[in-house]
Amino acid sequence: MMLRPHIAYRLGQLHIEEVALERIARRYGTPTYVYSRAALSEGFRAYADACRGHDALVCYAVKASSNLAILQLLAHLGAGFDIVSAGELERVLAAGGDPAKIIFSGVGKTAAELGRALEVGIGCFNVESFSELHRLDAVARDARARAPVSLRINPDVDPKTHPYIATGLKDTKFGIPIEDALAAYREAARLPHLEVVGIDCHIGSQLLEEEPLIAAVDRLTGLVDRLELEQIAIRHIDVGGGIGIAYQAEETVAVGSFVKRVLARIADWRRARHGGSPLRVLFEPGRSVVGNAGLLLARVEYLKPGHEKNYAIVDAAMNDLLRPSLYEAWHEVVPFQEGQAGAKRWDVVGPICESGDWLARDRELSLAEGDLLAFLSAGAYGMSMASHYNSRPLAAEVMVDRDTIHEIRAREPISALFAQEKLLPLTR
């Protein structure tokens, strides 16, 4: 039975591509994040293929999953990158990403981050405020450079997603309110060390409908019309993150049809108003590239059947996969052996000392201590949101390529937890 692309039961045992997950657990231990190279490549190609024949660039949102090998593979497939910190920038460079295909998003870029990005020659800064425009202009002046900028416009549309990951409504901290956009572009065009190149938005993540995004695109294209009247030329339009994925049985929009719809909408507008002069289109997908290409492998430590609830305590926790605790997100949990009988309902929880530490609730599973479990759809915002809470070292990461297992991050040794810490010179 196929559970996700390249994740399936074969002869009753859970496999990713041609490798049984049991083999990975034996060799690398648990908890371990496991990715499929084929699924990841297909996740990216769904965007790239739909863009074929258009002037478009797919900039993978590094925050979704930032392991160097994942970035390297995506760079190899032609991806650009959407980054939000100096750390993500250095990761992309270390993985061999092309600086010219990097765009830098985020509301709080420091002067040092702006300077470093300018120094390596990134493709575009997605600026989110008047203050950032001035800071970037000053940094570029000191570097005797001109910084390519796009303004992130907050189009004030409701993306209809979880409030923590909705970013395109007026009252969020993100972007420049659309009513201030003209003034911001005039300011950007006036500043001598900035070069206006684009316009962008990102209204939220895990969007299950295209309509809010199309509404946002329409607001941006309307603004481009106004800007062109003022001789402020825009070369690219960046529509932000990708479409949502199915964690449970949500109805989703296929990536290809989402991308084609956006491209067609923009092409139609260009044809109608501008006699065909095309505009480059950028996408910044994260979740839909890597989300279903990865899983978190864990082992059942203890079973605690109870009067009210049955608890299965596993060796992964909220520090490894935060999404359930933070958003009450639902991740499918599947056992290593297919279809074991005698099911009970279990809350699958970690060993961390708080009740918020749960990974799945009220799931019908047949479990024994020592069993392996896989949390599916954990490729995006899984490892990248992991922490050290309760002094738990970060999990290992492996990538499976057909019948080969590549360790792409060694399990963190305990000593690394406090390697940067220092004792006091206690003299009294």
Ligand code: LLP
């Ligand atoms: N571009 C920008 C500027 C973003 O802020 C994000 C995500 C993306 C692109 C990628 O969006 P995607 O294609 O992945 O939907 N931790 C949350 C998700 C936070 C998303 C933050 N921004 C979660 O686990 O659901």
